Amino acid sequence: MSITTKWVLRKNKSSHLSPSEYEKLKTQMMDDLKLGERTAEILINRGMTSIAETHRYLNPTLNDLHDPFLFDDMDKVVERIARTKVVNEKICLFGDYDADGTTGVSILFSFLKSNGFNVTYFIPNRLITGYGLHIDPLQDLIDAGVGLLITVDNGISANDQIDFCNQHNLDVIVTDHHECHGTLPAAFGIINPKVPGSNYPFKELCGAGVVFKLVQALSARLELAFDIQNAVECVALATVADLVPLQNENRSLVSAGLDYLNTKPKNPGIQALIEVSELTQLKAWHFGFVLGPKINAAGRLGEANHIVDLLTGTDSVKLMALAQFLSDENRKRQDLESAILEAALAQVETQSLNKDDIIIVVGENWHSGVIGIVASRIQEKYYNPVIVISVEDGVGKASCRSVEGFNIFAALQSCGEYFSNFGGHDQAAGFSIKAENINPMIEKIKEYGESVGIKKHLIKKIPYDATIEAGEITWELFNACSHFEPCGLGNPGVQFVINKPDIVSMGTMGKESNHLRLSMSNDIRGVGFGFGDFYHSQPDLVVNGFQGVEILCRLDVNEYRGNKTLQLLIKDIRLNPIWNSKMAMYLVKMIARSENPKAEVDLAADNINLEDLRLLRETVKRVYLLLKKAAGGGVPILSEKDPQLSPFHVLMACEIMREAGLIAYGLKDGLVFSKIIETREKKDIQNTKLMIKLEKMISD
Known part of the structure; x- marks a missing residue:
């Protein structure tokens, strides 16, 4: 079943520039910053409103970072941590098991340990303890004499657990970046940019980013040594892996981290991970799609402690072995994911579940650590909200992924009476459910989808930055696109529409002929992975000389035997309706x-x-x-x-x-x-x- 797509010109509505202001700013950008016209237009469309703002965007540095003491509780948190060193009080860092949480723990642990604090850490096992604070491990920490607990990437909704800590004289400092719902926990201090009324100017830091700000504050106020490069390399990895927008401070941190890692890298664990991944020139997407999955695999399979060992260790031999182990674990995760995905897709096809507005698949004993990835893969294939449920011993655990415009968390709320527990946000969520409640839940959540008009959200919107002529596809334009790096969520790579590409040949490639290849009259070639069906479904294409074909693409480089040529990386392709x-x-x-x-x-x-x-x-x-x-x-x-x-x-x-x-x-x-x-x-x-x-x- 093909996905219905709609191409949308990317234009930031916040700029509010009049036509004359638009032209004036564009001219200034071209004159003062020596930018091409296309680059200037795209920057304005993405929200730039001044030369100063544009200069900061094009040249992100660590000097752009905000003062960490703008966090409301930062002063008293720094004082409380300082007291632990005076009396040698035990600190425990309580992290999350994903790439963000484990990296954040590594940053804070390295800093405190190297400066003489009595610090240890605890990362729950995803398969045994689960996410967040739990009473049993907290009791163990209390029994071990811990006096200060610092959460990393969790804790903002752990009201009951923090009350328990308070009753046992265990102070808790929450560092988190998740949304704040309802009453805030009664922690000693909270460092979270999303706390209602917070004065901190940037709200989208990841968990490791929040910890980085804490370390900044500690080092400045207490005059302690801070290996900022090591920390920035780590936080750059976590920022991209945790899918927070690459804007403002995040853009500065990722840009600096990439510069460090591509010139004189410092963190030996990340270097080892890069080496086993056979990477040379690192880009932001490598954090998200190559290095991040290896780190997350350890957490998914219940071995997240290895990440802290990797990011805080110094023995190169041990680190290489550990990086290889993580690579192997990721391969196991991929094999496990492939097997479950194959079973889930078979269920979708045989039961025609792809005809439902919300695709819900149920399996027996599917590994709970990978069903979230499986849900994402199915969502990508069909562009429907997806719920994947794994049932074991009469209890189902589920991961949900949604589409733009449809709030999956609100959908779960509509049938909350069927869940043992549930949580999440508008695009991703999860729940536990008794097996006997699955079928009535399915019926009710489908009814909810119909009641809110879900069908209007099942059209995938694909943004593009400009419509260009085929003659504009040059090395100059390709190099101009590099101004927008590092790219990722919130700052995507530049995409173009070519509505008259003048195609001279087209065909398919791959073992299953599922990929598209084409050549244009200007000798530019294009590849479209997964678009082979377009060629097979349009029998008149060759007859009419490929008239009416429109392409949405990125400019890419193909390197073969040392020769580099420009090519199009096709993100979507369609036939103009007037040619059908x-x-x-x-x-x-x-x-x-x-x-x-x-x-x-x-x-x-x-x-x-x-x-x-x-x-x-x-x-x-x-x-x-x-x-x-x-x-x-x-x-x-x-x-x-x-x-x-x-x-x-x-x-x-x-x-x-x-x-x-x-x-x-x-x-x-x-x-x-x-x-x-x-x-x-x-x-x-x-x-x-x-x-x-x-x-x-x-x-x-």
């Missing part, structure tokens, strides 16, 4: 028969650009000459004689000429059969009712 014979017939019929065709046709869903429907008098004349030359014989809707004519324009021209009394015509098997009506009277094509209606539809 069935859609062309539908459009002409609606425009001819409906009083208000614009209201009848779903322009957005069908990706119809009204300007493409415009019909010129010269085009009508070209169609007339084709019909006249055919002398009553069939003229293909997809004209081989004039391949620039789309089926829509051929059919609309025929309708207008019929109204004007110039022809009589009929359709059969994709051919237009016509009879020319001889007349000496001059016909005014422009003033036919249909031409006027068409022009009004386009212009209004």
Whole structure:
């Protein structure tokens, strides 16, 4: 089942620039910052409103970081931690088992340990203890004489557990970045940019980023040694892996981390991980798709402590062995994920679950550590909200992934009575449920989806930055795109639409012919992974010389035997609706028969650009000459004689000429059969009712 997509021009609504202000700023960018016109336009569309702001975006540095003491509780938290050193009080860092939590623990542990604090850490086993603070391990820490607990990447909703700690004289400092719901816990101090009313100016730090700010404050106030490069390399990895937006401080931290790691890297654990991953020049996406998964694999399989060992260790031999172990564990995770994904997809296909608005699959004894990834893979394939449930001993554990616009957490709330517990946010959530409650829950959550109009959210919006001509695909434009690095969530790579790519050949590649390849007249090639079906589903493409094909893509480099060439990395491809014979017939019929065709046709869903429907008098004349030359014989809707004519324009021209009394015509098997009506009277094509209606539809 193919995904319905809609291409949307990326434009930041916050800029509020008038046309004159837009042009003035664009000129300033080009003159003062020596930028090309395209680059300046894209920067403004992405929200830049001044030269100073643009300069900071293009040249992110650690000097742009905010004062850590803008956090409301930072002063008293620093004082409390300082007291532990005076009396040698035990500190325990209580982290999360993912890449963000374990990296954050590593940053804070390294700093405190190297400065003589009595510090240890605890990371719960995902498969045994689960996420967040739990009473049993807290009791163990109390029994071990811990006097101060510092959470990392968790704790903001652990009200009961923190009350328990308070009752046993264990002070708790919460460092977290998750949303604050309801009453805040009664912790000694809270360092979280999302605390309501917080004065901290940037709200989107990851958990490791919040810990980094704490270390900044401690080192400055207590005049303690701080290996900032080591910490920045770690926080850069965590920032991308945890999918927080690469904006503001995050952009500065990731940019600096990449610079360090690509020039003179310092953290030996990350170096070892890079080496076993066979990476040379590191980019932001490597954190998210190569290094991050290896770190997360340890947590998913219940071995997160190894990450702290990796990021805080110094023995190169041991670190290489540990990095290799993590790589092997990730391979195990991938094998486990593949097996479960295959079973889940088989269930979707055999039970036609892809016809449901919310896809829900249920399996026996699926590994709970990977069902979230499986849910993401299914969501990517079908672009529906997805719930994957694994049932073991009569209890189901589930991971949910949603689509833009549909709040999966609100959907779970609608049937909360069926869950043992649940949590999450609008795009990702999870729950536990008794097996006997699964079927009634499924029915109720589907009803909720219908009640909020879920279908309107099942169109995947793909943003692009500009529409370009094929001739603009140059090394200069490719290099201009590098201004936007590091790219990731919140600061995506630059994407272009080419609506007249002048394709000279197209075909498929791969063992299953599921990937697309094409060549353009300017010798630029394109590849589209997973788009092989487009070629197979369009039998008329070759006949009409690939007319009407539109591409949404990124500029990429193909390197072969030392030679580098520009190529297009195709992110989506489609046929302009006016070149699809069935859609062309539908459009002409609606425009001819409906009083208000614009209201009848779903322009957005069908990706119809009204300007493409415009019909010129010269085009009508070209169609007339084709019909006249055919002398009553069939003229293909997809004209081989004039391949620039789309089926829509051929059919609309025929309708207008019929109204004007110039022809009589009929359709059969994709051919237009016509009879020319001889007349000496001059016909005014422009003033036919249909031409006027068409022009009004386009212009209004």
